[in-house]
Amino acid sequence: MNAISYQHLNPPLRILLGPGPSNVHPRVQQAMAAPMVGHLDPYFVKIMDDTVEMLRFLFRTQNRLTFPISGTGSAGMEASFCNFLEPGDTVVIGVNGVFGERMVDNALRCGAEVIPVTAEWGKIVAPETIETALKSRKKVKMLALVHAETSTGALQPLAEASQLAKQYGALFMVDTVTSLGGQEVAVDERGIDICYSGTQKCISCPPGLAPFTANQKALDVLQARKSKGNSWYLDLALLSAYWGTGRVYHHTAPVTMIYALHEALALIVEEGLETRLKRHKKNAAALHAGLEAIGIVLHAEEGHRLNSLTSIRVPIGVDDLRVRQKLLNQYNIEIGGGLGPLKGKIWRIGLMGESSTEENVLFLLYALEKILQAEGYWLETGAGVTAAVQVLKKTPEAP
């Protein structure tokens, strides 16, 4: 039986500039190696309390029900639908990329009627079309939008949509998987009723948890359910009994993942949220300038581009996969390809959390320029790096 062969774990040192996971700070890596304790240990309970408090800080919310769901961002999405929707409910969903489509699939599995509000992939969903959809039924229970569409790089504005949801009496639910910690997400100020994220993007914690928060209005809807939700594992009533003051056993919490999140959140608190968002903005601006200087076309609609993820069109005549393989094999840089209708047509460059650094912007531009030139794509080598440097130079040095 000992003939099973396996390799010893020895992962390469990647520069993670894809759609997530992002690079992880050594302190977060070390946190996972801390001694294991039980999920009901008094020590662990304190770590849970800290984590919840820091998540509230990050979401900018006072919501009592704020905690990490024991699954990846997609489990956060599922929890946000299956707890609040019942068969026959109507939900309006913005669909302008993979994650909007995934929302539709989730809502349909709850037996809900879905009114999709679509936009071209890379563009935002217009408030007017959202209002038309909200008006089209006597009662819409929920309006769900993807804040940062990871498949296109578009940043969905939320202010008008939030107003509309209130006006038409719908819960306002927002996916912030690729924005939380990298773009402004102000849950309370923005009037978001239900919000979830993922740990492996701008929080720079390994994948495996879905930060989640819901306000009293959402909890009232939860309490008024006529039927049990689809999922026992993601049942918020049961989960809140464990994460709340009762500490009632539900499932065994993923202890080391919560250690990691605790440390990643501590790093965010130490950096300061404003400083962190500015860092993401500055590095994205430098990347965008550099890319445009070498003739690359940014895919997402101008004025609605994410700082955490930049989508660019694969230049005509250039082999998508070969360029990405060269980046990985020659430079240890991971970027992402396109999904669905954008497969082969765009690249996705993430500058998230620990990965959003000046050196990563410059090194990626340098590597991309060299590879594209070798691929026969005409460009003036160094132009991208130079343009990025110009942008970065504008930022004053730290005192």
Place this chain on the structure above:
Amino acid sequence: MNAISYQHLNPPLRILLGPGPSNVHPRVQQAMAAPMVGHLDPYFVKIMDDTVEMLRFLFRTQNRLTFPISGTGSAGMEASFCNFLEPGDTVVIGVNGVFGERMVDNALRCGAEVIPVTAEWGKIVAPETIETALKSRKKVKMLALVHAETSTGALQPLAEASQLAKQYGALFMVDTVTSLGGQEVAVDERGIDICYSGTQKCISCPPGLAPFTANQKALDVLQARKSKGNSWYLDLALLSAYWGTGRVYHHTAPVTMIYALHEALALIVEEGLETRLKRHKKNAAALHAGLEAIGIVLHAEEGHRLNSLTSIRVPIGVDDLRVRQKLLNQYNIEIGGGLGPLKGKIWRIGLMGESSTEENVLFLLYALEKILQAEGYWLETGAGVTAAVQVLKKTPEAP
């Protein structure tokens, strides 16, 4: 905003002898601190392949669909129900503890009709009552049993039940959360169609993944579904496209958790499955002898006791919580309390994976004797340790 206070991560060194998590080998802890790579990175794909191969070894199966689900053991349970049951299906479920009850809740959420087959908590479900239930309907789609009932310490025999499931044309589904890696689980030989486990028990990997396997018979049932399952996150058709040869993106796999599982499984392969099971058996026998020598009553039915988890009755007049707190605070030993109707009535002592050691058996008996004596419970101090030593001495030294 920086006024958020949090403590630096500094967990105590616990001896984890509760119902899980168990202690984690330093190699597994270090695995999680290895460099992060993307979930589609060619390097990670190799680690996934290794992990699947080692899981097959552990489950003792040739099943193509074998992989870790991105959630804790309870997510494995949910996946096992929601993928295979459709509204109106009938399922027979053995219920003799918390996890049987949880199965019922899961199956009901799928719209299935549940025929519970009950037994007293601590006893096993009798094959005759299983057969009566299977006979009671024209078609039972699934028979589901908990192999190792973590809430009671009972080990459910599977051989006759497996035969009965085949005879009545039902899928045979088994929860091996507390047995896999500590008790014999031979999926193919035992005719188990669907099987799931958890990482934090006898595998001694942190909680967060649910090893899962299903055979072709189960996959045929999956393919014949008339409706989509309740869950997108746990949809096996989608998950198998990622874990299979296609590597089609589904959700971002929890990379570091899979590193940890890879290392934990490597340790099991190195130890050898037979040796590991013998170790669990020997240490449990020593514990049982020691406990009985100090007059403690074992709760689970004789002949059907787990090696991985021993349930014992709290001696009359002894304060459940105070004893457990003393164990934790004075000796850093965690054991578990009772759940549901057994709350306050039993303690649960896990000897799982890395936690199943001779030193843990002796130290726990020593600590328990001292505490019980201080609590006014009469016993001859040292009798438990002595009895355990007698059992351990019978085992020949390694050559």
